[in-house]
Amino acid sequence: MGKKIRVVVLFGGRSGEHEVSLNSAASVMAALDKEKYDLIPVAITRDGRWVSGVTPEQMAAGADPLELSGTGGGVETVTLPADPTNRALTVLEKGRAGKTAAEVDVVFPVLHGTFGEDGTVQGLLELANVPYVGAGVLGSALGMDKVLMKTVLAQHGVPQARFWPCLRRDWEGDPAAVIAGVERILGYPCFVKPANLGSSVGVSKAHDREGLVRALNVAARYDRKIIVEEFVSAREVEVSVLGNDDPIASVPGEIIPLKEFYDYEAKYVDGLSELKVPADLPPDVVGRLQDLAVKVFKVLDCSGMARVDFFIRRADGEVLVNEINTIPGFTRFSMYPKLWEATGIGYRELLDRLIDLAIERHRDRARSRTDFTPPGR
Numbered sequence: 164m165g166k167k168i169r170v171v172v173l174f175g176g177r178s179g180e181h182e183v184s185l186n187s188a189a190s191v192m193a194a195l196d197k198e199k200y201d202l203i204p205v206a207i208t209r210d211g212r213w214v215s216g217v218t219p220e221q222m223a224a225g226a227d228p229l230e231l232s233g234t235g236g237g238v239e240t241v242t243l244p245a246d247p248t249n250r251a252l253t254v255l256e257k258g259r260a261g262k263t264a265a266e267v268d269v270v271f272p273v274l275h276g277t278f279g280e281d282g283t284v285q286g287l288l289e290l291a292n293v294p295y296v297g298a299g300v301l302g303s304a305l306g307m308d309k310v311l312m313k314t315v316l317a318q319h320g321v322p323q324a325r326f327w328p329c330l331r332r333d334w335e336g337d338p339a340a341v342i343a344g345v346e347r348i349l350g351y352p353c354f355v356k357p358a359n360l361g362s363s364v365g366v367s368k369a370h371d372r373e374g375l376v377r378a379l380n381v382a383a384r385y386d387r388k389i390i391v392e393e394f395v396s397a398r399e400v401e402v403s404v405l406g407n408d409d410p411i412a413s414v415p416g417e418i419i420p421l422k423e424f425y426d427y428e429a430k431y432v433d434g435l436s437e438l439k440v441p442a443d444l445p446p447d448v449v450g451r452l453q454d455l456a457v458k459v460f461k462v463l464d465c466s467g468m469a470r471v472d473f474f475i476r477r478a479d480g481e482v483l484v485n486e487i488n489t490i491p492g493f494t495r496f497s498m499y500p501k502l503w504e505a506t507g508i509g510y511r512e513l514l515d516r517l518i519d520l521a522i523e524r525h526r527d528r529a530r531s532r533t534d535f536t537p538p539g540r
């Protein structure tokens with residue numbers, strides 16, 4: 164066997180979904196084939212510092228990685244310099260770049276939400292010229308911003324719930340105009356969400372004007388951009404997508420929330436929702452979901468992986484796209500890997516494929532020239 168591929172697993176992060184990431188990363192680390200890969204865990208603290216050698220389990224148990232830093236065993240405060248010729252984690256000593264900690268072959272960002280799933284980390288990895296798992300800068304950013312995501316999808320004729328975007332500034336400056344707009348275009352009940360969050364954080368259902376005011380105030384705490392959507396009484400189904408320019412779709416799975424909707428608690432507290440894999444759906448609906456999932460993935464310029472979430476409207480069976488998640492939950496019990504398992508790709512093989520796709524995408528991008536000599540020089 165050849166040289167092992169050195170994989171940096173990034174987890175934690177400056178995000179409301181920090182804990183969720185620790186669970187996903189623990190599963191990913193446990194399953195990655197140690198014969199093939201040399202793993203370096205890198206914990207990102209809540210304030211955004213990177214510490215190598217600390218495991219997701221240690222973080223989940225409340226360890227302070229900065230306290231552990233420098234105590235040996237590869238536990239160091241590190242950074243990834245935006246230096247494409249170097250491609251190495253570099254130890255930070257007293258805030259300055261010091262010795263090289265480890266050269267990196269692939270980065271697997273197992274980060275959900277802000278500063279991880281939104282294109283920011285991806286931008287750093289591009290500058291550093293390191294292959295990484297999942298969507299690039301644009302796909303990540305589009306997938307994260309619900310207003311831009313929906314605007315681009317609408318342009319491509321993808322069916323969705325009606326929506327009304329607004330800025331926190333609009334809401335704070337002229338609340339009456341926002342309320343009037345929502346009532347005119349959408350009515351009640353409606354859903355109010357911060358544009359750039361996940362795990363249902365800051366999402367609420369408004370049943371009347373009073374509820375709308377409350378919901379807008381909550382959403383405005385989390386983001387400068389807010390989206391309000393018409394309520395769709397629907398079954399919720401999800402499809403996993405895997406690949407780069409020629410992606411494939413899994414069988415769909417269904418979420419059955421036992422609460423009013425699929426909120427944070429329903430997502431992460433055992434017993435408050437059920438996953439039905441595969442979903443019980445007629446073949447033509449399955450085909451429609453899979454075609455739309457691949458279309459959404461391509462239109463939003465994604466790569467590697469994504470989970471596309473749908474509503475199937477109860478009134479008429481119409482399939483509507485709710486959203487895409489470019490770094491979906493990745494524990495063994497999460498929908499993304501479960502759907503692949505049901506489609507015939509086991510958890511470990513899925514990780515192998517994602518790493519291969521990261522390397523393939525990086526190679527393909529490296530084929531594009533970044534120099535140009537105008538004719539006649």
Ligand SMILES: Nc1ncnc2c1ncn2[C@@H]1O[C@H](COP(=O)(O)OP(=O)(O)O)[C@@H](O)[C@H]1O
Nearest residue numbers: 324354360361362363364392393394395424425
């Ligand atoms: N327009 C809507 N109609 C009905 N339910 C909705 C609507 N939008 C969101 N929901 C409910 O809220 C949950 C979270 O909303 P979602 O847009 O998926 O946010 P997040 O990115 O936080 O997962 C959904 O899974 C669904 O249960």
Ligand SMILES: [Mg+2]
Nearest residue numbers: 362363472486
């Ligand atoms: Mg969702």
